[in-house]
Amino acid sequence: NAGVMQNPRHLVRRRGQEARLRCSPMKGHSHVYWYRQLPEEGLKFMVYLQKENIIDESGMPKERFSAEFPKEGPSILRIQQVVRGDSAAYFCASSRSGGADEAFFGQGTRLTVV
Amino acid sequence: GDSVTQMEGPVTLSEEAFLTINCTYTATGYPSLFWYVQYPGEGLQLLLKATKADDKGSNKGFEATYRKETTSFHLEKGSVQVSDSAVYFCALIHTGNQFYFGTGTSLTVIP
Numbered sequence: 001n002a003g004v005m006q007n008p009r010h011l012v013r014r015r016g017q018e019a020r021l022r023c024s025p026m027k028g029h030s031h032v033y034w035y036r037q038l039p040e041e042g043l044k045f046m047v048y049l050q051k052e053n054i055i056d057e058s059g060m061p062k063e064r065f066s067a068e069f070p071k072e073g074p075s076i077l078r079i080q081q082v083v084r085g086d087s088a089a090y091f092c093a094s095s096r097s098g099g100a101d102e103a104f105f106g107q108g109t110r111l112t113v114v
Numbered sequence: 115g116d117s118v119t120q121m122e123g124p125v126t127l128s129e130e131a132f133l134t135i136n137c138t139y140t141a142t143g144y145p146s147l148f149w150y151v152q153y154p155g156e157g158l159q160l161l162l163k164a165t166k167a168d169d170k171g172s173n174k175g176f177e178a179t180y181r182k183e184t185t186s187f188h189l190e191k192g193s194v195q196v197s198d199s200a201v202y203f204c205a206l207i208h209t210g211n212q213f214y215f216g217t218g219t220s221l222t223v224i225p
Contacts (some may be wrong), residue, residue, distance in 0.1 A: 004157075042118075042203060043158070045212035056211060057180070091157060094211075102148070103213065107157040 027105030
């Protein structure tokens with residue numbers, strides 16, 4: 001049973017470009033969470049999705065960031081017009097039923113904006 | 115709001131030394147508490163958890179006890195190994211569906 005798969009592992013973008021981060025949850029998991037880890041900081045919640053629905057996006061910046069989890073395929077975190085401050089590690093986690101279940105994290109995508 | 119405060123690092127220990135990483139939390143009610151570990155270049159892995167007061171989570175020689183009276187969930191290990199070198203994150207999940215993480219404590223174990 002493969003774990004949570006994120007790709008790419010490393011992504012370099014120039015300022016103003018778009019970044020698309022992908023997350024395939026574990027088999028049987030229908031809940032996906034995105035977290036951002038800025039340098040020297042802990043992980044901060046961004047968004048929680050179930051299939052085709054955004055449940056909680058209270059941690060997502062209001063502009064330039066969007067997330068989706070379609071019926072088929074991976075969850076996508078999209079960052080438009082990236083800026084240097086977007087440089088961070090972005091982690092995806094999945095769980096079977098959400099709530100207090102343990103979440104399984106992917107290895108993360110390290111985004112560098114140059 | 116909910117939050118987690120954990121001991122700042124970095125922490126450097128000699129092999130076989132005793133480890134304590136302090137973690138306290140703020141939350142109303144009874145959150146579930148977790149320790150996650152992040153090895154270099156990897157994602158977070160669940161190390162242990164406790165879901166109610168006085169529960170003790172344990173795994174790979176690590177232990178943490180959910181103390182409601184002191185709102186703490188300190189991580190301990192009696193004898194650390196070089197392979198334990200990693201960043202350790204304390205976290206809670208409460209109402210809603212988001213984890214609240216501490217800032218992480220970097221541990222380096224030297225032979």
